[in-house]
Amino acid sequence: MINGELLQNKYSLVRGAARRARQLQSGAPPLGVSNSLKACRVAQDEIRHGKVTYTVMPKKTALIEPAA
Template sequence: MTIENAFHNKYSLVKGAARRARQLQSGASPLIVAKSMKACRVAQDEIKQGHVKFVLPERVVEPVVDLPPQ
């Protein structure tokens, strides 16, 4: 499975890497032993190696109620 298949599209891949990089910068432990100290690169490597997954949240749709005219 390629990185592009693991994520919905390239935009979600970038958003996922950015979110993970923010977690790393905030003190989260890396999931791999990385060569780089840069959070963005570590996040990309974690995704490439399959340690970070992308989950689409459930979409809640509110019902539309048509009220009679007053």
């Protein structure tokens, strides 16, 4: 199970795993042993075992200026 401080919701887990999977597909070496060769599963295993952590950044808010 993922530490609750790292996981805000399932969506953030999916985004973190997807980003890591893209890194693996681009040539980044795996950080642990996985039973799968698929980048998505390897990324999930790395997160589950605490090898990879991620931070969900708050969304940027648009600055709206009043009309003159």
